[in-house]
Amino acid sequence: MTWIAVILLALLAFALAAVAFRLEKGLWTSLAAALGFGLAGYALQAHPDMPSAPKSASARAAELEYDVVEARREFVAQRDWSQNRLLVTSDAMARLGRFEEAAQFLAGDTERDRRDFEVWLALAIALTEHADGALTQASLYAYQQAANAKPDSLAPGYFLGVSLVRQGRLMEARQVWRETLEAGPEDAAGRAGLEDRLARLDAMLGAMSQGQAPTVPEDNTGE
Template structure:
């Protein structure tokens, strides 16, 4: 069971780097080799029974977390930006890894103005980060509120897909991204980036399918429109 979790974690790490961070395709092979090397090191030295260290209550952006504030702004046009002071404070908290405090500020903003699209997206993002990438019910609710406010907006679908990728649910993420792209207007903020990431995800899924076919394993389901 431990090995299954470790391999899934490696796949998720590859997906995040290749798809979310848009790592150049020429470096995919090098990244895969590094992950395989890491798995070999785990097999040699790992001790699953070793007690874990306590987790720090606060993290900073330079510890490897991607900037959820900048990612959100990629999907928010100027006319859609929130003017709430609470969002500014929440962004500062989120960049310091203080996701609980950020969610409290954002909850205040959305309670005061339930039509604040950007704050709903920000709330979903900080709730996912607080749960270390797990898509919790409150985060899903925040994304659904954003989608209800703007059904054709790609932001909620994109971030929901990212959360699913971080859980290894690649085909679910692929379906949500494809639907979000199909519904988004041509001039929607972030649409071009979403399309590129969807193509990258398809490429990764295709490579995984080819590898499994070569090794005689069950094939990965082919992406469908």
């Protein structure tokens, strides 16, 4: 019965996209391919009879595609590194996937020193990762405070775009990244990396618009 339900859900998703949301016919092939890949992955890996269990912090850390601390440092020039000693402990927690604790270490200090750009940025990232990549009111507030502390940094815009990509909101991510690059200085930390990621996102969107099955580009964040 589980397999029947999964197949019916896939067919329903296709019907909703094609009819209810009036998806262009040129994109039907891409949608069908994506659903097919999903069903294939389910067939290979799913265990519908296995009881669910909450993820441990170590399991969540292992699922991360990049080191969040190194990713942050790519977009923070050395001259802007925080001197807050709590950030070292918070980073250690983040590397273990313990994002709630990482955020708790920093939350109080951001109120004591609202000008510490890197602490605000680290807090925003930890809050976002704790929400499995979703943007919450708390994380958006922290990103805004980081932007206020250092208006010429590309970091807040970059990480907002990352979250949008993870939620499948690709056009919004593209707009955020383009605006971030246009507003940022030419010598801003991380500019080359953001330009490369935007180019790969543009290529993926171009393939989707032509009805091709898109290949999600590898993210070299943190390398």
